[in-house]
Amino acid sequence: MSIQEAMQYCKAHTVFLVHTDNGPDLWTNGRKMPMPLRRAIFKHREQLATMMQAGDKQLCPARDLHFLHWCWNGEREVCELCEQVEDSMTAQDNHRSA
Numbered sequence: 085m086s087i088q089e090a091m092q093y094c095k096a097h098t099v100f101l102v103h104t105d106n107g108p109d110l111w112t113n114g115r116k117m118p119m120p121l122r123r124a125i126f127k128h129r130e131q132l133a134t135m136m137q138a139g140d141k142q143l144c145p146a147r148d149l150h151f152l153h154w155c156w157n158g159e160r161e162v163c164e165l166c167e168q169v170e171d172s173m174t175a176q177d178n179h180r181s182a
Contacts (some may be wrong), residue, residue, distance in 0.1 A: 085121060087132070090121055100143070101125070108129050108133050109125065116178065128173070138162060139162040139164065140157055140160065
């Protein structure tokens, strides 16, 4: 499964990615997910982590709510709220490791 197919599946089934100590992972609320989806997330975890840090709108967990906060950063559309969440998570991780 390609990364685009995985993102389309997540969008269609209201599944989104969360940042964990091991990198991006599916937040499924206890639902079972297809193994090809899990493998695709694992295979593309570095690219997905970069996209999450950049606030990529494809990974926005609240696409409908955050729509007003999407902006063009010169290369692609990003969600400013997701960027803020990721920045705060990174700051907390840095604080814990210090």
